Amino acid sequence: MADYNTYRTAQGVGHRTAAVDQGLRAYMNKVYGLMAVGMGVTAATAYGTATAAMTNPAVANTLYNSPLRWVIMFAPLLMVFAFGAALNRLSVSAATGVFYAFAALMGVSISSIFLVYTGVSIVQTFLVTAIAFAGLSLWGYTTKKDLSGWGTFLLMGLIGLIVASIVNIFIASSAMQFAISVIGVLIFAGLTAYDTQNIKNTYLQMQGSGADFLGKSAIMGALKLYLDFLNLFMFLLSFMGNRE
Numbered sequence: 050m051a052d053y054n055t056y057r058t059a060q061g062v063g064h065r066t067a068a069v070d071q072g073l074r075a076y077m078n079k080v081y082g083l084m085a086v087g088m089g090v091t092a093a094t095a096y097g098t099a100t101a102a103m104t105n106p107a108v109a110n111t112l113y114n115s116p117l118r119w120v121i122m123f124a125p126l127l128m129v130f131a132f133g134a135a136l137n138r139l140s141v142s143a144a145t146g147v148f149y150a151f152a153a154l155m156g157v158s159i160s161s162i163f164l165v166y167t168g169v170s171i172v173q174t175f176l177v178t179a180i181a182f183a184g185l186s187l188w189g190y191t192t193k194k195d196l197s198g199w200g201t202f203l204l205m206g207l208i209g210l211i212v213a214s215i216v217n218i219f220i221a222s223s224a225m226q227f228a229i230s231v232i233g234v235l236i237f238a239g240l241t242a243y244d245t246q247n248i249k250n251t252y253l254q255m256q257g258s259g260a261d262f263l264g265k266s267a268i269m270g271a272l273k274l275y276l277d278f279l280n281l282f283m284f285l286l287s288f289m290g291n292r293e
Contacts, residue, residue, distance in 0.1 A: 094156025
């Protein structure tokens with residue numbers, strides 16, 4: 050009888066573990082799927098905007114030389130903070146729509162890369178970024194090492210990076226830009242692994258919180274990984290990109 054009860058207990062634990070694993074896979078697939086669609090929206094919007102600018106000088110002047118360029122540059126940053134503050138008040142479908150709208154706005158913001166860098170170097174850098182991101186995210190998902198201690202360090206580095214990038218807009222120092230790019234690659238490489246583990250742990254801790262909470266959590270997780278990927282790409286492009 051003892052052996053039978055032990056078997057029943059082990060079987061129950063096995064079923065619960067399988068259910069958690071299945072739910073976690075579905076959750077992470079949703080996160081990566083949202084992120085991938087967001088990147089697709091950004092790429093299409095960036096290419097479309099750059100094409101319009103290259104074929105119409107008036108559009109190029111409005112987007113890249115008029116005061117509107119400052120709005121385009123800083124609007125995505127403001128939208129991220131607003132989205133984070135409003136997420137709990139939005140439905141899952143509305144939050145998804147806002148995420149895709151943000152991805153489109155980001156596409157307009159970075160569209161100038163198609164005017165600055167060759168198409169081949171952009172594609173090459175994207176592939177390198179995709180490989181690096183996949184490896185870092187996989188490590189963050191599978192490692193037994195607790196990465197929570199990285200959070201404060203990475204956040205402080207990110208704030209410093211944003212401040213330095215804004216300052217360099219006005220002083221245009223090539224040496225400072227190089228340093229920003231190096232530090233940016235390191236910070237967003239770390240954030241990719243950190244955020245992936247954090248997204249996984251959020252599901253494991255909150256899996257019983259309901260579909261609405263998990264849906265919004267998946268969107269926020271997708272946004273974090275989207276920003277990690279995009280920034281890693283942009284900083285690598287400054288190294289690897291061949292200018293037109």
